[in-house]
Amino acid sequence: xxxxxxxxxxxxxxxxxxxxxxxxxxxxxxxxxxxxxxxxxxxxxxxxxxxxxxxxxxxxxxxxxxxxxxxxxxxxxxxxxxxxxxxxxxxxxxxxxxxxxxxxxxxxxxxxxxxxxxxxxxxxxxxxxxxxxxxxxxxxxxxxxxxxxxxxxxxxxxxxxxxxxxxxxxxxxxxxxxxxxxxxxxxxxxxxxxxxxxxxxxxxxxxxxxxxxxxxxxxxxxxxxxxxxxxxxxxxxxxxxxxxxxxxxxxxxxxxxxxxxxxxxxxxxxxxxxxxxxxxxxxxxxxxxxxxxxxxxxxxxxxxxxx
Amino acid sequence: xxxxxxxxxxxxxxxxxxxxxxxxxxxxxxxxxxxxxxxxxxxxxxxxxxxxxxxxxxxxxxxxxxxxxxxxxxxxxxxxxxxxxxxxxxxxxxxxxxxxxxxxxxxxxxxxxxxxxxxxxxxxxxxxxxxxxxxxxxxxxxxxxxxxxxxxxxxxxxxxxxxxxxxxxxxxxxxxxxxxxxxxxxxxxxxxxxxxxxxxxxxxxxxxxxxxxxxxxxxxxxxxxxxxxxxxxxxxxxxxxxxxxxxxxxxxxxxxxxxxxxxxxxxxxxxxxxxxxxxxxxxxxxxxxxxxxxxxxxxxxxxxxxxxxxxxxxxxxxxxxxxxxxxxxxxxxxxxxxxxxxxxxxxxxxxxxxxxxxxxxxxxxxxx
Numbered sequence: 307x308x309x310x311x312x313x314x315x316x317x318x319x320x321x322x323x324x325x326x327x328x329x330x331x332x333x334x335x336x337x338x339x340x341x342x343x344x345x346x347x348x349x350x351x352x353x354x355x356x357x358x359x360x361x362x363x364x365x366x367x368x369x370x371x372x373x374x375x376x377x378x379x380x381x382x383x384x385x386x387x388x389x390x391x392x393x394x395x396x397x398x399x400x401x402x403x404x405x406x407x408x409x410x411x412x413x414x415x416x417x418x419x420x421x422x423x424x425x426x427x428x429x430x431x432x433x434x435x436x437x438x439x440x441x442x443x444x445x446x447x448x449x450x451x452x453x454x455x456x457x458x459x460x461x462x463x464x465x466x467x468x469x470x471x472x473x474x475x476x477x478x479x480x481x482x483x484x485x486x487x488x489x490x491x492x493x494x495x496x497x498x499x500x501x502x503x504x505x506x507x508x509x510x511x512x513x514x515x516x517x518x519x520x521x522x523x524x525x526x527x528x529x530x531x532x533x534x535x536x537x538x539x540x541x542x543x544x545x546x547x548x549x550x551x552x553x554x555x556x557x558x559x560x561x562x563x564x565x566x567x568x569x570x571x572x573x574x575x576x577x578x579x580x581x582x583x584x585x586x587x588x589x590x591x592x593x594x595x596x597x598x599x600x601x602x603x604x605x606x607x608x609x610x611x612x613x
Numbered sequence: 614x615x616x617x618x619x620x621x622x623x624x625x626x627x628x629x630x631x632x633x634x635x636x637x638x639x640x641x642x643x644x645x646x647x648x649x650x651x652x653x654x655x656x657x658x659x660x661x662x663x664x665x666x667x668x669x670x671x672x673x674x675x676x677x678x679x680x681x682x683x684x685x686x687x688x689x690x691x692x693x694x695x696x697x698x699x700x701x702x703x704x705x706x707x708x709x710x711x712x713x714x715x716x717x718x719x720x721x722x723x724x725x726x727x728x729x730x731x732x733x734x735x736x737x738x739x740x741x742x743x744x745x746x747x748x749x750x751x752x753x754x755x756x757x758x759x760x761x762x763x764x765x766x767x768x769x770x771x772x773x774x775x776x777x778x779x780x781x782x783x784x785x786x787x788x789x790x791x792x793x794x795x796x797x798x799x800x801x802x803x804x805x806x807x808x809x810x811x812x813x814x815x816x817x818x819x820x821x822x823x824x825x826x827x828x829x830x831x832x833x834x835x836x837x838x839x840x841x842x843x844x845x846x847x848x849x850x851x852x853x854x855x856x857x858x859x860x861x862x863x864x865x866x867x868x869x870x871x872x873x874x875x876x877x878x879x880x881x882x883x884x885x886x887x888x889x890x891x892x893x894x895x896x897x898x899x900x901x902x903x904x905x906x907x908x909x910x911x912x913x914x915x916x917x918x919x920x921x922x923x924x925x926x927x928x929x930x931x932x933x934x935x936x937x938x939x940x941x942x943x944x945x946x947x948x949x950x951x952x953x954x955x956x957x958x959x960x961x962x963x964x965x966x967x968x969x970x971x972x973x974x975x976x977x978x979x980x981x
Contacts, residue, residue, distance in 0.1 A: 342748050392954055399677060400957055402748060403894050406887050407953045411946035413884075418939035527883065531759070534752065580768040583777075587763030590756025597753050598741040 310571050313442035314564035315557060320444075320517065322556025323451035327510030328533035329540070329548040330462065331382075331503025337479040337543035338499055341401050345385060345408035347530015349504050353378040353511035354427060354521035355416050361428040371430075375508045382504025383497055391493065409527075416523040424522050427515040434516055447516045452553075454513070458506060459549050466545070471498055479543060528586065532559070535593045541606025550604065555592070559585045622967035629966070630812070637808060641801040651804045653913045655786055655872050658811040661908035663865035664892040665815050665901050666858040671890075672899035672963075673822055674854040675834030676743070677751045679886050683758030684859045686881035687734055688727035688866025690765060693780040693876045694773065695723045701782040706775055713772040720784050724810070724867045731863025732856045734761070739855045743848065755883055765878040780876040807868055814861050819901055821857060830854050895952050896959050903961030910960075915945055 328350055335343045356377050360370040389408045393401045433447045466472035474495045477485040486492050514529065515521055536555045540547025561568075562585045566578040596603060637654065644650065663681060670676045695718040697705055706712035718726065742753045768776040789806040790798045821827055829850050832840040841847050870876045892911045896903030922941040926933045952959065 340748075342752060389950065389954065396957065398747065399671075400953075402677075402751070403890065404950075404953050406890060407946070407950045410884075410887055410891065411943075411950055414939070414942035414946045418937075418943045421938060524882075524884075531755070531883070535756070538749070538752065583763050583767045587760040590759045593756045594741060594753050597745055597749055601745065601749065 307568075307572055309441040310568050311561070311564070312440055313444070314560045314568070316439070316442050316444055316448055318557030318560035319553065320448035320451045320556070321514075321560060322553035323455035324510045324514040324517075325529065325533045325536050325556050326455050326549040326552035327458065327506045327513070328529060329536040329552045330459070330506050330545055332534045333537040333540070333542055333545060333548040334475075334499050334503050336537065338475065338482075338496060339390070339401070340398060341390065341405060342534065343503075344402070344405040344530075345389075345412060346503065346507060347526040347528075347533070348409045348412040349378060349382055349385070349526070350507040350511045350514075350530060351521065351523065351526025352381060352412055352416065353504075353508040354515045354525065355420065355425060357512065357515070358425040358427060358521060359419075367428070367430060370428075371512065374512065375505055378508035378511075379501045379505045382500040382507075386497060386500040391496075413523045413526075420523065422523065424520040427519050427521055430512070430516055433513075445517060447513055451513045454509070455549065458509065459545065462502070462506075463545060465502075471495070475499060532586075532589050535589050538593060539596050539603055541603030544603070544605040547603055547605035555589055558592070559589060562588050622970040625970050626966040634805065634808065634812070638805050641804050646798075646801060646803070649917045653909065653917050654804050655807050656916065657909035657912040658807045659865055659868040659872055660889065660892060660912055661905045662811040662814050662868065663862050663889050664896065664904040664908045665818055666861035666865065667889050668893050668896075668898065668901060668904045669818055669822065669830075669861075670854055670858045671893060673827065673834060674830040674851065675837075676851060676854060677747050678754045678855070678858070679751045679883065679890070680738070680754030680758045680859075681862055681889050682881045682883060682885040683754075683761040684731040684735065684862040685866030685869055685885070686758070686761055686765060686878060687731045688863030689870035689876045689881070690774060690780065690866075690878070691727040691730045691863070692723045692867035692870050693783045695726060696720060696783040697780065698782065705780060705782055706772070708778065709771045709775065712775065720788075724864055727867040728860040728863040731866065732860035735856045735859030736852065739852050743851045743855060755886070758881070758883065758886065762878050762881055774878070777878065780870075781874065783870070785871045785874045807871070810864070810868065814864055815901065815905065818857075818861060822901070826850070826853065891949055891953075894959060895949065897961040897963060898959065899963040900959070900961040900965060902964070902966045903959055907960055914948075915941070919945060 328346065331346050331349075332343060335341055335346070353374055357370060357374045360373050360377075361367065365373065385408055389404045390401055393404055433445070433450050435446045436443055437446050437449065438444075439449075466475060474485070474490045475498070477488065477490055478492060478495050482492070515525075518525075532555060533552060536552035537548045538551075539555065540549070540551030542548075563582045565581045566575075569575045570578060641651065663685060667678070667681055670678045694712075694714055695716075697717065699715065699717060702711045702715070738754070738757050742750060742757065745753055764770065765774045766777040767774075770776070771778075774780075786803040786807055789802040791800040791802060793799050822830075829840070829845045832843065832845060833847065833850060837847060888911075892907050893904055895911065896905070896907030919941040922936055922944055923938050924936065926936055
């Protein structure tokens with residue numbers, strides 16, 4: 307039994323770490339702007355595409371990784387400046403629609419550049435290598451992801467709790483207008499938020515696509531939505547919440563992918579039921595259940611409506 | 614008093630719509646059936662209906678729902694499942710021994726059923742989801758659409774839904790053409806009928822919007838708390854709007870099935886919902902006329918007018934740079950972003966067709 311479950315658990319933890327890196331971007335942006343940044347999943351995808359093109363143009367690998375991180379952060383910054391900043395005083399729905407528009411634009415742009423073909427993600431030595439642990443053979447990236455995720459999250463939490471810009475972020479997410487009155491430069495705080503979010507998404511994309519090996523213009527949509535669900539699950543606005551939510555979702559999703567095999571081998575069912583179809587749907591079912599029973603998520607703050 | 618004033622503008626608008634229908638009918642008899650115009654009109658009619666029903670929720674009630682693709686999927690599948698001819702079922706359901714549904718319904722009954730089933734699902738999903746607020750509701754409905762997509766692809770339901778395989782060979786728009794005994798088309802109706810169906814549905818939605826219910830829905834959009842204080846049952850009205858919108862979205866789904874001639878669950882992604890949302894935004898959130906106009910413009914631009922951007926163009930000896938496959942979509946998305954960022958009111962704002970006549974009259978008077 308354990309031997310059957312273990313490989314799925316392992317890849318679940320790995321995918322969970324990758325979702326966590328994307329989810330942080332969602333949760334930070336939502337915490338500050340109250341905006342579901344629908345384009346975040348596509349930023350993650352663009353990071354993958356940039357990597358493909360940078361490496362194929364002959365840049366050494368270590369430099370390409372740095373370049374990808376830099377370019378993705380820049381893209382995140384530009385998206386905020388071009389598409390969200392002009393709408394600062396507009397109703398929230400307008401900003402959300404703008405985010406959907408950005409997502410649509412990024413996907414079409416990548417479709418145009420790549421010609422809509424699957425791009426093979428470059429192999430990164432060492433983390434692409436395989437490794438055997440107990441009953442499971444997997445890529446090194448599976449082991450690297452959770453460790454790297456936790457290191458980055460700890461660093462981020464330190465940044466938010468112990469630096470001046472972190473304090474500004476906390477203030478802005480508590481009260482937008484008041485922090486503005488206190489002399490906090492809202493625009494630069496928001497830009498930093500987007501840069502950090504995109505940077506982490508880029509790291510996540512390097513790990514994710516090393517695992518899945520191909521990138522296409524739609525590859526960002528599903529991980530993006532799932533990472534958002536993870537952020538909601540953990541309590542939107544809370545970074546540890548997003549990380550824990552992402553790990554739970556990653557693990558559950560992979561267990562469901564393997565549920566047929568697990569149940570079959572343990573003799574519960576006679577024939578496969580095709581339950582793997584529901585691995586994506588499960589995430590959203592979880593979302594609806596969470597929203598109905600505990601809308602603030604695991605670690606979210608309670609908000610009361612004022613008339 | 615007010616009613617009388619409205620009449621003239623309304624009659625003029627009705628006349629315009631009627632003229633458009635007549636024009637389409639004549640064009641259909643005269644022009645070759647393969648003309649791009651008809652493709653655009655057919656798909657445009659479908660999208661117009663779905664966009665208007667999305668507008669009923671997002672623009673008039675203030676419920677930001679992103680579940681359209683899910684309800685369209687339900688509508689498309691219900692329609693397809695109940696209209697595939699009996700003798701073709703063995704071919705379509707080749708992996709499931711002809712499927713379990715062994716009867717067919719007339720086309721219009723099946724369309725109605727498509728709407729009803731979608732509305733029923735909307736009722737079920739509305740019970741938990743409609744209690745949520747703005748963006749949480751959006752993401753929950755989006756998730757619901759993904760769940761529906763997974764359920765319809767599940768191979769255990771294969772005898773009904775054909776699993777992840779395609780449904781095909783059901784009656785399409787072309788079957789509305791009247792044929793003589795030899796099988797030659799005598800009267801072309803394949804574009805007019807979908808336009809009529811969409812027109813009737815949209816007229817019904819407009820009637821709802823202008824009724825007591827519609828006014829209640831608008832008040833919910835303006836201020837939920839105030840509306841509740843005025844004695845409007847929030848839960849009841851939201852559920853009603855959600856079910857009505859989904860009913861028409863379901864019919865739109867059935868029309869999409871007819872337009873595409875095949876149905877496959879995997880094509881009903883959230884990207885489809887986003888497209889419809891963008892149509893609503895371009896037309897003007899809160900304007901039925903705007904949604905219709907922008908649906909046709911959106912389809913025409915993406916399927917027809919911007920096609921040239923996808924091919925190499927020469928001006929004299931100079932080859933225009935950048936033009937290749939996919940460039941059309943890039944230009945298109947940039948146009949959309951410009952509308953979203955700088956023309957937030959869209960084409961029509963919150964105005965309707967009759968409003969135009971009233972305004973024009975005044976403006977004209979001042980000019981003279």
